Amino acid sequence: MHEVFPFYLILILVIIFLIVLANKLKVAYPVLLVLGGLGISFIPGVPVIHIAPELIFTIFLPPLLYEAAWNISWKELWRWRRVITGFAFGMVFFTALSVAFVANYFIPGFSIALGFLLGGIVSPPDAVSAGAIMKFVKIPKRMSAVLEGESLLNDASSLIIFRFALITLGTGQFFAGQALLSFAWMIVGGLAVGLALGWIFIKLHKLLHSNDNVDIVLTIIAPYVMYILAEEVESSGVIAVVSGGLFLSAKRYLFLTSSTRLRGLNVWESLIFVMNGLVFMLIGLDLPEIVHSLRAESVSLTSAVGYGLLITLVLIISRFVFALLTMLFTVVASRYVKVADARNPGYKTAVVFAWTGMRGVVSLAAALSIPLYISDSVPFPQRSLILFITFVVILSTLLIQGLTLPLLIKKIKLNDFDDHIDEKETERYLDAGINAQAKAYLAGMQGHALYPELEKITQHWIENSTEVKDYESLPQLRVEYRNLLEKQRQWLLKENNNNERIDEEVVRKYLALIDTEENRIRGEE
Incomplete structure (x- = not known):
């Protein structure tokens, strides 16, 4: 051999x-x-x-x-x-x-x-x-x-x-x-x-x-x-x-x-x-x-x-x-x-x-x-x-x-059966959905001492900002941010299961982005 x-x-x-x-x-x-x-x-x-x-x-x-x-x-x-x-x-x-x-x-x-x-x-x-x-x-x-x-x-x-x-x-x-x-x-x-x-x-x-x-x-x-x-x-x-x-x-x-x-x-x-x-x-x-x-x-x-x-x-x-x-x-x-x-x-x-x-x-x-x-x-x-x-x-x-x-x-030239929403339209829909989940989570945090920091971090995440986020001084902030990401993940999974016109390939791209963000947070712990 x-x-x-x-x-x-x-x-x-x-x-x-x-x-x-x-x-x-x-x-x-x-x-x-x-x-x-x-x-x-x-x-x-x-x-x-x-x-x-x-x-x-x-x-x-x-x-x-x-x-x-x-x-x-x-x-x-x-x-x-x-x-x-x-x-x-x-x-x-x-x-x-x-x-x-x-x-x-x-x-x-x-x-x-x-x-x-x-x-x-x-x-x-x-x-x-x-x-x-x-x-x-x-x-x-x-x-x-x-x-x-x-x-x-x-x-x-x-x-x-x-x-x-x-x-x-x-x-x-x-x-x-x-x-x-x-x-x-x-x-x-x-x-x-x-x-x-x-x-x-x-x-x-x-x-x-x-x-x-x-x-x-x-x-x-x-x-x-x-x-x-x-x-x-x-x-x-x-x-x-x-x-x-x-x-x-x-x-x-x-x-x-x-x-x-x-x-x-x-x-x-x-x-x-x-x-x-x-x-x-x-x-x-x-x-x-x-x-x-x-x-x-x-x-x-x-x-x-x-x-x-x-x-x-x-x-x-x-x-x-x-x-x-x-x-x-x-x-x-x-x-x-x-x-x-x-x-x-x-x-x-x-x-x-x-x-x-x-x-x-x-x-x-x-x-x-x-x-x-x-x-x-x-x-x-x-x-x-x-x-x-x-x-x-x-x-x-x-x-x-x-x-x-x-x-x-x-x-x-095969027929277009229109089984799924257009990819760009799907992305706009999913963007709006996960942003709504973030806002709903933040609304429940109003009055909390961590609210201002969590709002700023979430905004960077929504805008795909490359600005470095520091969690070292606020360990609890990481916990709340992970909870917010999990809420977005569960919404994506539920939406994918319930809406057959949503292309799962697009949903998986968003899930991978959430995994990447969550993994980056864990790397800072």
């Missing part, structure tokens, strides 16, 4: 360079990273990289999911829950079914069960790729919320399909009743493990808190414990991490200090930056091993590429069809049940949804986790071909869809 350690250090430097280059070129960085890994793999003397699926599922996946769950808006997730659930579960099953029948018909030696296995592998779109592209284009908030919510859950549904397909291939039988019970347990068990461990970690934070480092380390440990324990009881580790992450994120102001929240944000940004970079670079680096195994089984490279492009086409078409059917169903269902928004978003929205289906590292890890043998003496059928098709799907969706999605969004 230590012999290749310098290679990994160089790899991280290359990742940093490629991400900076991608930002300058306004290209989604996963595209350049996969191509970069592919290019490096052909350099003579470069170590052969073998990606163990456990490395992805156990080391990379939990923190990546946890960070996404921590940062997503629960308000938006709940508001669009029906569409998100439909995409995360219905879309994945529909896609896997489509791939199963096409593979069975066009690819020699592929049974329906083997096609379902391939469908489960390639069905979940990659959240990182879509998120990286969205930085360069503007889409309606509801679309980004659905895409983010879908990405949190579709890995779980695809891995469930993958697991059932493996069992069917191994035993030669499929029991619908048992499958439904197993599916229910994976969802319910994952939720139970995630929420229970989330509650336990809150208690641990309160019990073990001595400095920010302890709290930050606990946040890093949490997703691994959730994932591993859920998998040990044969439920969904993905659901456990997502539910636990959402629960802890909603409670963050109850058990984390302002200092921990600010420092933890920086730590997690750096950690996720490196992890995302490595996983996409490793995809490109793994191609030589995939091609070698394909040739070892005497499979034509040209035919394998053709099959990969065929499956890619199936993924795009099935995603478009499902998105269109979902939107039509929502409009019809709105006549009988209340939905978040019954307006028909039109075919343009379906086109964009279809084109956001870039695949990534979860698909590759699932393919790599296929066992070498279906039994003690029988090799797993078509394993190398499935691996290669998965790689072609990942590469082609990243290149074709990833490079053209920004142009498509600009060209297609």
Whole structure:
């Protein structure tokens, strides 16, 4: 291991360079990273990289999911829950079914069960790729919320399909009743493990808190414990991490200090930056091993590429069809049940949804986790071909869809659904609200000896003044000022929960400012 350690250090430097280059070129960085890994793999003397699926599922996946769950808006997730659930579960099953029948018909030696296995592998779109592209284009908030919510859950549904397909291939039988019970347990068990461990970690934070480092380390440990324990009881580790992450994120102001929240944000940004970079670079680096195994089984490279492009086409078409059917169903269902928004978003929205289906590292890890043998003496059928098709799907969706999605969004001119108040107007509203909270708190302090000093400090805070504030001579002043900031924080949280037209991203900027001010006060103590 230590012999290749310098290679990994160089790899991280290359990742940093490629991400900076991608930002300058306004290209989604996963595209350049996969191509970069592919290019490096052909350099003579470069170590052969073998990606163990456990490395992805156990080391990379939990923190990546946890960070996404921590940062997503629960308000938006709940508001669009029906569409998100439909995409995360219905879309994945529909896609896997489509791939199963096409593979069975066009690819020699592929049974329906083997096609379902391939469908489960390639069905979940990659959240990182879509998120990286969205930085360069503007889409309606509801679309980004659905895409983010879908990405949190579709890995779980695809891995469930993958697991059932493996069992069917191994035993030669499929029991619908048992499958439904197993599916229910994976969802319910994952939720139970995630929420229970989330509650336990809150208690641990309160019990073990001595400095920010302890709290930050606990946040890093949490997703691994959730994932591993859920998998040990044969439920969904993905659901456990997502539910636990959402629960802890909603409670963050109850058990984390302002200092921990600010420092933890920086730590997690750096950690996720490196992890995302490595996983996409490793995809490109793994191609030589995939091609070698394909040739070892005497499979034509040209035919394998053709099959990969065929499956890619199936993924795009099935995603478009499902998105269109979902939107039509929502409009019809709105006549009988209340939905978040019954307006028909039109075919343009379906086109964009279809084109956001870039695949990534979860698909590759699932393919790599296929066992070498279906039994003690029988090799797993078509394993190398499935691996290669998965790689072609990942590469082609990243290149074709990833490079053209920004142009498509600009060209297609999506409707503005007016889901949220304009950002500038929101800022004016929030400014007025927190100022009103400050004035109300000061009104209750009138006649108090500290009132003049507190009024002056509050005015500096409202005006974003850089004038140095001295609390040393008046310790009680710090207490009153922190109470005032807490009153403003609670108002922001309440307003965010009660007003669905307020964009949570803007609210979080204000909460971060309050954390910064509170942290500065604590630093003077």
